[in-house]
Amino acid sequence: MTERLILDCDPGHDDALAMILAAGDPRVELLAVTTCAGNQTLPKVTRNALAVCAVAGIDVPVAAGSVGPLVRPQMVAPEIHGESGLDGPVLPEATLELDPRHAVDLIIDVVLAAEPGTVTLVPTGPLTNIALAMRKEPAIVERVKRVVLMGGSYTRGNKTPTAEFNIAADPEAAQAVFSAPWPVTMVGLDLTHQATADTDVVDRIKAIGSPLSSFVVDVLEFFGSTYREQQGFDAPPVHDLCCVAWLGDPEVFTTREAFVAVELTGTWTNGMTVTDFSGLLGQPVNTDVAITLDKQRLWDMTVDAIAALSAQPEVAAR
Numbered sequence: 001m002t003e004r005l006i007l008d009c010d011p012g013h014d015d016a017l018a019m020i021l022a023a024g025d026p027r028v029e030l031l032a033v034t035t036c037a038g039n040q041t042l043p044k045v046t047r048n049a050l051a052v053c054a055v056a057g058i059d060v061p062v063a064a065g066s067v068g069p070l071v072r073p074q075m076v077a078p079e080i081h082g083e084s085g086l087d088g089p090v091l092p093e094a095t096l097e098l099d100p101r102h103a104v105d106l107i108i109d110v111v112l113a114a115e116p117g118t119v120t121l122v123p124t125g126p127l128t129n130i131a132l133a134m135r136k137e138p139a140i141v142e143r144v145k146r147v148v149l150m151g152g153s154y155t156r157g158n159k160t161p162t163a164e165f166n167i168a169a170d171p172e173a174a175q176a177v178f179s180a181p182w183p184v185t186m187v188g189l190d191l192t193h194q195a196t197a198d199t200d201v202v203d204r205i206k207a208i209g210s211p212l213s214s215f216v217v218d219v220l221e222f223f224g225s226t227y228r229e230q231q232g233f234d235a236p237p238v239h240d241l242c243c244v245a246w247l248g249d250p251e252v253f254t255t256r257e258a259f260v261a262v263e264l265t266g267t268w269t270n271g272m273t274v275t276d277f278s279g280l281l282g283q284p285v286n287t288d289v290a291i292t293l294d295k296q297r298l299w300d301m302t303v304d305a306i307a308a309l310s311a312q313p314e315v316a317a318r
């Protein structure tokens with residue numbers, strides 16, 4: 001049984017890798033890509049999504065969504081992802097036409113058209129589109145199989161000491177998603193900071209020797225340079241990739257149940273994902289929290305997916 005997913009993203013270097021794994025791993029089926037303002041503005045991240053589709057030979061509906069958060073002023077991350085949102089590689093012209101629907105409508109249409117319980121939502125940017133889709137068509141909440149989101153953390157943040165960027169960017173949307181009665185998996189920084197693309201990984205990808213593999217190498221090299229300069233990392237953590245990897249192979253990370261709520265009224269802690277593993281708050285469990293990564297599995301499946309896509313005639317010819 002393949003895991004069918006909608007990727008709601010803000011590409012974004014690690015979002016680009018998530019798209020590529022979703023298209024190239026035989027255990028998952030990518031149904032649609034939707035975009036949300038996050039790492040950069042909506043036009044930029046949408047253009048980047050189309051460029052990744054072109055270089056990877058991805059042919060699924062792609063729709064643009066929310067231009068900004070529900071309540072708060074917009075936040076972007078040029079210091080990590082550059083002015084384009086995907087600086088580093090040369091971005092090819094789009095080969096796909098953008099779907100005319102708003103991302104929210106594409107998400108609703110795909111979920112309602114599928115058998116109940118068969119579609120997983122994978123948000124890897126701010127949760128604005130997902131929250132709006134829930135409000136526009138509440139029936140999706142019981143029809144979606146699960147939400148596997150990159151965001152939050154139970155230890156420390158990257159936007160503030162306590163808040164991770166995707167949650168900090170739209171905390172009200174995030175709280176709506178965590179508190180809805182669908183299964184949620186939180187793939188936060190505690191997990192994704194284990195998912196670094198070390199030099200041996202970059203070398204394995206380089207060795208594939210295709211236009212797609214050199215695109216991925218350029219993505220990882222730019223991401224590595226900003227993570228080195230801005231965050232003092234030796235190698236870049238490829239956050240969003242982990243969500244898709246877990247759908248293809250649930251052994252890629254372990255999880256633990258917790259109650260998670262988003263801080264919306266803190267003086268210094270807005271956007272913090274308060275994570276209660278031991279029931280101290282007396283609230284029911286609402287989230288599976290990602291804990292420990294099997295890094296070897298993650299990179300083996302990613303290298304395989306890049307190689308598989310590279311072997312497609314239209315990808316090899318680029």
Ligand code: PIR
Nearest residue numbers: 012014077080124165166239240
């Ligand atoms: C990564 C991101 C934003 C800011 C920084 N500093 C680093 C993006 C990634 O695309 C990922 O989805 C998430 N937001 C990690 O915080």
Ligand code: CA
Nearest residue numbers: 012015124125
């Ligand atoms: Ca992202």
